[in-house]
Amino acid sequence: xxxxxxxxxxxxxxxxxxxxxxxxxxxxxxxxxxxxxxxxxxxxxxxxxxxxxxxxxxxxxxxxxxxxxxxxxxxxxxxxxxxxxxxxxxxxxxxxxxxxxxxxxxxxxxxxxxxxxxxxxxxxxxxxxxxxxxxxxxxxx
Amino acid sequence: xxxxxxxxxxxxxxxxxxxxxxxxxxxxxxxxxxxxxxxxxxxxxxxxxxxxxxxxxxxxxxxxxxxxxxxxxxxxxxxxxxxxxxxxxxxxxxxxxxxxxxxxxxxxxxxxxxxxxxxxxxxxxxxxxxxxxxxxxxxxxxxxxxxxxxxxxxxxxxxxxxxxxxxxxxxxxxxxxxxxxxxxxxxxxxxxxxxxxxxxxxxxxxxxxxxxxxxxxxxxxxxxxxxxxxxxxxxxxxxxxxxxxxxxxxxxxxxxxxxxxxxxxxxxxxxxxxxxxxxxxxxxxxxxxxxxxxxxxxxxxxxxxxxxxxxxxxxxxxxxxxxxxxxxxxxxxxxxxxxxxxxxxxxxxxxxxxxxxxxxxxxxxxxxxxxxxxxxxxxxxxxxxxxxxxxxxxxxxxxxxxxxxxxxxxxxxxxxxxxxxxxxxxxxxxxxxxxxxxxxxxxxxxxxxxxxxxxxxx
Numbered sequence: 001x002x003x004x005x006x007x008x009x010x011x012x013x014x015x016x017x018x019x020x021x022x023x024x025x026x027x028x029x030x031x032x033x034x035x036x037x038x039x040x041x042x043x044x045x046x047x048x049x050x051x052x053x054x055x056x057x058x059x060x061x062x063x064x065x066x067x068x069x070x071x072x073x074x075x076x077x078x079x080x081x082x083x084x085x086x087x088x089x090x091x092x093x094x095x096x097x098x099x100x101x102x103x104x105x106x107x108x109x110x111x112x113x114x115x116x117x118x119x120x121x122x123x124x125x126x127x128x129x130x131x132x133x134x135x136x137x138x139x140x141x
Numbered sequence: 142x143x144x145x146x147x148x149x150x151x152x153x154x155x156x157x158x159x160x161x162x163x164x165x166x167x168x169x170x171x172x173x174x175x176x177x178x179x180x181x182x183x184x185x186x187x188x189x190x191x192x193x194x195x196x197x198x199x200x201x202x203x204x205x206x207x208x209x210x211x212x213x214x215x216x217x218x219x220x221x222x223x224x225x226x227x228x229x230x231x232x233x234x235x236x237x238x239x240x241x242x243x244x245x246x247x248x249x250x251x252x253x254x255x256x257x258x259x260x261x262x263x264x265x266x267x268x269x270x271x272x273x274x275x276x277x278x279x280x281x282x283x284x285x286x287x288x289x290x291x292x293x294x295x296x297x298x299x300x301x302x303x304x305x306x307x308x309x310x311x312x313x314x315x316x317x318x319x320x321x322x323x324x325x326x327x328x329x330x331x332x333x334x335x336x337x338x339x340x341x342x343x344x345x346x347x348x349x350x351x352x353x354x355x356x357x358x359x360x361x362x363x364x365x366x367x368x369x370x371x372x373x374x375x376x377x378x379x380x381x382x383x384x385x386x387x388x389x390x391x392x393x394x395x396x397x398x399x400x401x402x403x404x405x406x407x408x409x410x411x412x413x414x415x416x417x418x419x420x421x422x423x424x425x426x427x428x429x430x431x432x433x434x435x436x437x438x439x440x441x442x443x444x445x446x447x448x449x450x451x452x453x454x455x456x457x458x459x460x461x462x463x464x465x466x467x468x469x470x471x472x473x474x475x476x477x478x479x480x481x482x483x484x485x486x487x488x489x490x491x492x493x494x495x496x497x498x499x500x501x502x503x504x505x506x507x508x509x510x511x512x513x514x515x516x517x518x519x520x521x522x523x524x525x526x527x528x529x530x531x532x533x534x535x536x537x538x539x540x541x542x543x544x545x546x547x548x549x550x551x552x553x554x555x556x557x558x559x560x561x562x563x564x565x566x567x568x569x570x571x572x573x574x575x576x577x578x579x580x581x582x583x584x585x586x587x588x589x590x591x592x593x594x595x596x597x598x599x
Binding site: 006008013073074075076077078080085086087089090091098101102105119120137138139 | 350
């Protein structure tokens with residue numbers, strides 16, 4: 001199976017091709033595993049699983065592999081602040097699985113913070129069951 | 142009204158002004174005043190809540206507010222930087238000895254700063270509907286992307302329920318995702334050109350992730366609705382960008398978001414007599430980010446619209462250091478002049494004047510032009526084949542410089558040529574600035590250098 005991916009690891013935007021070369025019996029198994037699949041370490045990216053071409057660096061190969069097995073995104077939004085008319089920008093501390101983006105958004109909408117907060121402060125330990133923290137993006141007092 | 146003497150005054154406390162202020166303070170500049178018209182520092186970064194900032198400068202993916210916070214935290218280390226928020230700069234006038242910067246705010250009233258050096262860091266503005274003359278009615282529900290972004294991310298309002306976005310620049314793409322995440326249906330992103338001017342990562346993460354259609358080579362030919370937007374008419378355009386109305390179709394929506402370009406904000410620059418580059422819309426600058434007016438520097442989006450804030454920070458640090466050096470040189474020269482004036486012996490005075498190069502008639506005064514490098518110390522840059530703009534526009538012969546090159550059209554497999562330097566690139570597009578570090582060994586003998594993008598032969 002062949003996947004065309006535009007790399008977003010940096011602004012270069014390399015067009016990366018990933019060819020999966022598994023035997024018939026296990027084809028697609030990597031894609032059907034729910035949740036995160038560990039990315040390939042150095043040198044394993046184009047070993048038995050897949051042939052990755054078009055990337056300019058190792059990060060590109062890792063990105064392409066993750067993109068076809070377990071894509072993740074950082075979710076950013078804003079939350080209400082008690083007693084204030086402006087919003088507080090927030091982010092997930094790490095990328096969350098792409099399919100949980102809207103669950104994370106629903107959870108963020110329920111939050112109201114009490115000031116003061118510091119940039120990087122954890123507002124929710126485990127947002128929408130992703131295991132990832134939601135943190136404040138700026139100081140607000 | 143009162144007057145204050147300062148070493149350096151910076152107009153705008155967004156990413157450019159913040160980085161320039163810190164760099165100048167680190168380089169030893171004494172009194173720095175940092176002015177912003179908003180109550181909060183950080184400029185546009187405060188409403189850019191998405192991540193992707195700082196990949197090169199901090200080697201991390203930060204959100205806009207986090208990126209700003211890093212610099213705001215650092216400001217606290219420099220007591221010589223005075224911050225004036227909710228303050229407008231209304232005029233910059235240059236005289237022989239100083240820059241007279243007129244400011245106004247509700248606390249201090251009118252204050253004139255006499256600044257040895259000025260850094261312009263005013264950023265840019267969005268082009269509104271009037272700039273593209275879209276026909277139709279004038280209902281509520283038409284926003285520039287930045288206004289919609291501010292409404293959502295700072296003030297906490299949703300701009301509508303069903304949106305069409307005109308323009309696929311980065312802010313338009315970012316807003317397509319932001320609207321979608323908040324439950325607003327984005328019907329389409331419409332792009333006049335046959336390619337997007339946004340970063341590839343934004344097309345992938347903002348449109349592809351959510352299945353938002355991108356109509357390349359299309360435009361909005363009519364806005365429909367009396368009190369509120371009810372829909373827009375979209376039509377494909379030909380190679381001359383003329384819409385084909387026979388193939389037009391209607392898209393129902395209550396909101397139209399415009400992301401149709403940014404213009405550097407240079408009203409103050411023009412008042413100060415600064416020369417603008419037609420291609421960038423910003424001041425022409427040299428390797429030090431000094432404008433054609435000695436002692437006035439410029440950096441950030443006021444010079445040219447950047448794709449990445451990391452580039453803004455990089456050039457603003459250069460501007461900050463250069464302004465610091467200018468202030469230092471001016472002081473040294475004034476001290477020397479003062480010594481000359483005090484000198485009793487005629488012979489010594491003559492020697493002093495020869496060394497200092499002071500040609501001004503007023504005793505004790507200093508003409509800033511005397512500490513400027515000679516004309517032949519510069520190489521003028523010209524835009525050649527498939528190059529829309531290059532910043533800086535003048536290179537100092539004695540130091541390396543980073544060139545920011547914007548191409549005119551997308552092209553595959555090219556060679557960028559600048560003097561003796563040639564770099565192969567697989568892909569160039571107007572949406573992604575090419576950054577080229579140029580050492581003096583690549584500079585030509587001539588006083589002019591043409592930057593070109595040529596088809597690669599290999």
